[in-house]
Every structure is written in C-alpha cells, then in structure tokens.
Amino acid sequence: MTEDRRPKELFVIPSSEAPTDASRVADFTPDLIDVGEHHLCPGCGEPIAIRAVMDAIALLGLAEKSVAVFGIGCSTAFSNNLDVEVLQALHGRAPSVATGVSRVRPGLAVFTIQGDGDMANEGLQEVLHCAARGENIVCIMLNNGVFGETGGHLTVTTTIGQRTKNTIEGRDAAKHGHPMRIAELLAQIDGVGYVARGAVNDAGNVARTKRMMVEAFTAQQQGLGLSFVEVLTMCPTGWFVPTDEAPNYLAETIAGTHAVGVLRSALPSSPSD
Amino acid sequence: MSARLVEGSEAFAQAMVSAGCRFFAGYPMTPFTEVLEHMAAALPTVGGVCMNAESELEAVGMVWGAAAAGTRAATGSTGQGLSLMQESIAEAALAGIGFVVLNMARGQGDYFQATRGGGHGDYRTPVLAPSGPAEVSQLIGEAFDLADRWRNPVMVVGDYYMAHTWVDVELSEDYPEPRSAPDWTLDGSTGGTGGAKLVSPLGTTKQRDGVGYDLAAHYAHADQQREAMAAGITPRAETTQTEDAEILLVAYGTMARYAESVVAMLRSEGHAVGLVRPITLWPYPERQVAEAAAGCRLVAVYENNAGQMIDDVKLSVLGVAPVVGLNGYRTDSSAFGISPDVSVEQLAASVRELLETS
Numbered sequence: 001m002t003e004d005r006r007p008k009e010l011f012v013i014p015s016s017e018a019p020t021d022a023s024r025v026a027d028f029t030p031d032l033i034d035v036g037e038h039h040l041c042p043g044c045g046e047p048i049a050i051r052a053v054m055d056a057i058a059l060l061g062l063a064e065k066s067v068a069v070f071g072i073g074c075s076t077a078f079s080n081n082l083d084v085e086v087l088q089a090l091h092g093r094a095p096s097v098a099t100g101v102s103r104v105r106p107g108l109a110v111f112t113i114q115g116d117g118d119m120a121n122e123g124l125q126e127v128l129h130c131a132a133r134g135e136n137i138v139c140i141m142l143n144n145g146v147f148g149e150t151g152g153h154l155t156v157t158t159t160i161g162q163r164t165k166n167t168i169e170g171r172d173a174a175k176h177g178h179p180m181r182i183a184e185l186l187a188q189i190d191g192v193g194y195v196a197r198g199a200v201n202d203a204g205n206v207a208r209t210k211r212m213m214v215e216a217f218t219a220q221q222q223g224l225g226l227s228f229v230e231v232l233t234m235c236p237t238g239w240f241v242p243t244d245e246a247p248n249y250l251a252e253t254i255a256g257t258h259a260v261g262v263l264r265s266a267l268p269s270s271p272s273d
Numbered sequence: 274m275s276a277r278l279v280e281g282s283e284a285f286a287q288a289m290v291s292a293g294c295r296f297f298a299g300y301p302m303t304p305f306t307e308v309l310e311h312m313a314a315a316l317p318t319v320g321g322v323c324m325n326a327e328s329e330l331e332a333v334g335m336v337w338g339a340a341a342a343g344t345r346a347a348t349g350s351t352g353q354g355l356s357l358m359q360e361s362i363a364e365a366a367l368a369g370i371g372f373v374v375l376n377m378a379r380g381q382g383d384y385f386q387a388t389r390g391g392g393h394g395d396y397r398t399p400v401l402a403p404s405g406p407a408e409v410s411q412l413i414g415e416a417f418d419l420a421d422r423w424r425n426p427v428m429v430v431g432d433y434y435m436a437h438t439w440v441d442v443e444l445s446e447d448y449p450e451p452r453s454a455p456d457w458t459l460d461g462s463t464g465g466t467g468g469a470k471l472v473s474p475l476g477t478t479k480q481r482d483g484v485g486y487d488l489a490a491h492y493a494h495a496d497q498q499r500e501a502m503a504a505g506i507t508p509r510a511e512t513t514q515t516e517d518a519e520i521l522l523v524a525y526g527t528m529a530r531y532a533e534s535v536v537a538m539l540r541s542e543g544h545a546v547g548l549v550r551p552i553t554l555w556p557y558p559e560r561q562v563a564e565a566a567a568g569c570r571l572v573a574v575y576e577n578n579a580g581q582m583i584d585d586v587k588l589s590v591l592g593v594a595p596v597v598g599l600n601g602y603r604t605d606s607s608a609f610g611i612s613p614d615v616s617v618e619q620l621a622a623s624v625r626e627l628l629e630t631s
Binding site: 032034035039062063064065066067069076077079080081082083084085086087088089090092093095096097098099100101102103104105108109123125126129 | 460
C-alpha cells in the first residue's frame, strides 16, 4: 500500500463561483485522511481545519516523517482517522508529549492538534514553555471559544457577550473575566518562528489558513522554532446558533476579538498575510 | 566495573545511563534534585537528552513522548511532584507506553502512592525497592526491562537516605548501545502507507477498519495485559534468619538495613528475630512473607510512615500471626525524612519490648 497520495499543488476551492459538480465533492476523500465522513456535529469547523493541516503535510511531502500528537476534545474524533502516525495525549498535555517525540527524533515534523479548552485552559503553560524553549514543533489550536465536547462551556478564549452553557446570558467581564488572545500571547515570546491565526468560516479564510499551515510546517522544517497556528472554527452546537448562521457568527463575534492574520514569521516572506 | 565513592543519586543516574536510558526529564525537588543534576551532566555525553522540565506535568509528558518514539526514558520526583504525575502514569499504562519513574521519597510516606497509584482506573505499576545504592544498578536495569516487556510505567523507590548518602559502590562505566526502538513505537515512517501507526490510551482501532475507538474492547484488552503482567513478574524478597524466628520484622528500602542490624544485634543476645525484606513492592511477595511468618509469635512491620505497608503484610499473613506496626517514625520538622527516631538503638528497644510483652 504505497500509493502516492501527495497532491501536485495546493488545491483551493474557488470562492467566487458556486460548486457545479456535487458528485465529485461527495466522492472526495482528502489526502491523508482515511475516512471522509466524520461524526462531529453538522456545521462543525474542525474537519475543515484538520484537512487544512493534512493538505499542508501532503503538499510538503512530510507524510512519512510526521507524528501528530492529539489532545482531548472534539477533534480527537480524527486521531484514529489519519494516515500519518498519531500519538494520543491527555487533555492539556500535547505540547510536552510532542517535545519528547521531537527531542528524540529531531528530523520529524512533529505537530499537535488541540482545542482552546485543551491548550489554553487545561495546559496553557505547556505551549508557552515550548515557545520559550524554541521547541521545533508545530502547535495548532482549534479555537471555537467553547468546550464543544461537553456541550458548549466557557473557555478562556470565549468572547465578551458570547453565550455558553455556564454563561447563559453571555460572557460578562465583570463576572467571568476577559478572553485571552492566545496567538498574541505567543507572538511576543522569543523562540517562536511562526505565529498566525486563521479561520474556516468562508472559502477565502480556508485558503488563507491552508497557506498558514504550509508556512508553519515550512518554518518547522527550517528549524525556526515553535510554529503556532490558531484556527477559528465554527461550533453552532456550542454557540446555540443555526448551522448556516455559524460562519457569520464567527466573523462578527469571535473574529472581532481574535483577529485573523500572521502575527510573526521568521520566514523570508509570508504570502498569506 | 570499578568501585567509586559516589552520592547515592549518582548511582541512580549511572545505573539509568548504563541501562540504555537516553531521555530524562525532571523538575527539581528534594531529594530527587541530585538525580536530575547527574542526568543533566551524563546524558549529553552519550548522545542522550535531559530536559529541565518546567513542571512535573511536563516532565512526565515529555517522557510519554520520548518513550512512544522508541527511546528508553525516565522521570521521577518526590511525593507531591509524583502526585502531579499520576494522571499521566495511569493513562500511559492504558496507552501501553513503558518508562521508568523514580520515586525518591523523603521518608516512606508514599508507599500507598507507589503501590496503589494515585491515578484513575484499573492500572498497576510494578514497583522495585532497592535497599541502598549497591542494589540500585541491578534493579534500575530490571525496571527498564519490565517497562519494555510489559509496556507499562515501572517505579523504583528510593528515599532521602539513599539519594544523599555517599557510598562506595561498583559502577559500570560501560555504556552498551541502547536497544533498538520496539516495533510499535513511532518514527513517522508508516505515514502515507494506508496503515499509519497509532499509539493511544483510547485503543488503536482505526476508522478505516470500520470502527471508531472501541473503549470497552480496549479496556478489556488492558485488563488482560495487566493480569498477564501481574502473573508474569516474580515477586521477590530477601529473608534473614527467618527459619526459627519468634518475631519477624518486615521492612523495605533503607529501613530494612536498620532492621538487618537489629536482627544481628538481637541474635547475638540470643533472641530469635528474623527479617523479610520485600524487593518487589508490587507484585508484593505475599508467599515469602507468609512462609516467613508461619510459626512466628508476632510479625512487626518497620516503616518510616504512619503504617502503610502493614496492609500488604496483613494481606499476606492472613491472620496466621498477629501483625503490629513499628511506625510513627515520621519525618523531622524540615520534612526531609531524617527522623531522630530512626536508629538501630530505637528499633532494638522496640523489638526487645515486643519480646517481653508479646
């Protein structure tokens, strides 16, 4: 089973025209993802973000030298559905586990997938310390501002006014504190090679996020230190909004606090910014 | 092999390097700190990596990753630091990731933590208890072999006395090539083949095989593995003059060395006193303790805590002889495990009293 699954170029769905061939989309299995269907909620942004990661790995030819370290959250649904080697970690612990892998196998493209609850609530110090150490790994945070797997609860990235199960009238800074901007936090730490925040709420942002992933892994392969990509993902279930309204909710509510863009790059140029 | 005067901590470090440990991560805490110092000095000279982890949580996480990537790896700490690591130790057992954990306790107050574990779920960790630096080298090597064989964390219990006492020990300065990475470990190479490896405490079934994670099946498999491990490790103990003993002492680690002196002292006075020293604290040497206790008037458990191993002794003896605790030997006010109560004279007096009253 050695079929070459690498795409010849970065595949981007044109956003300026409506899809014309529905059957092709239904039959399509993305690169390095075993099973195209998933069991997450309708409208979830995480499968799109995971695909962006895998597309970047495929494009850069890193499939046979990657180790993914997954945290615990909704995205864990993909930890046994990838055709790259996967090490499952505990909630909060993926960056330290990835450190161990990377330090004994420094040539590999080691990367982590965590949600905001996992990375920023349970284990924030782990990614901060990895950044300060200049750990040569890629850390990815799928940020939907809620603990999705438990049903939509407040995290440290939940925006002011955002309704969650335990801030049902909306997050109030006086009662529930302020949201943390994780990409900004990491961007000011010496030891990072690349920091960006993408989103998957529309085709333009998906394409931009894929380029960020390519840049993040490129920086990792060049040994520039920690690469961090935060991806804003839709969670209509946890946001209590209709599925088709979630992309706009992301743009109007979440991205207002967590702005999309490249925050820091040691690469010669970052065309995605 | 050459005899050298070394701090006990260095004996632990040298033993790990000799056993092929090439990754170590730790966070300073007395009396574990000096092991970390020695590993930081030793590992780079043999191509290994020592991480000054920013917390115990990260130390054990790093070791989880290094071990899953095929390297013999170890961490360790003391009491509270080990409490922080318990979640990962428990879950690593479920993931089938083997590494060594040094439990450099201050006294012996962490016997329960070591042998029962402070983590969640139906896991166990093999626990080896050297009585001093001279035995450390052999048991550290065995601990790594057990971690590989059973793909499970393995604990080695030291203490303040062992870590900080300078002793003359035979140390191997030969560092044989570490064993090659086991087949199940990760190096990235199976990516893109349609059968990329997965190492996970949730199981290793992949969605392409028609199933998601099947936790019930995985936990049943873990149960079988644990039972096989429990049956596959021979419990060990050392006995001293137990054949005709009227009073049997049971002690492990440094405390057993005090007990050994007391047995010699009381025997010279004509008293029939014996000692059994458990070397494996899990699986516990129940048969050896029970056989030594048969025919005794009394079994006395000497431990530097409020009475923890006494539970295992009672479970071993099962009422054949009365079991009392010679404990209450706590720590001093600095909590570093040096108690003025821990002395040959003190223990000898306690045993003499038992001989008169029991």
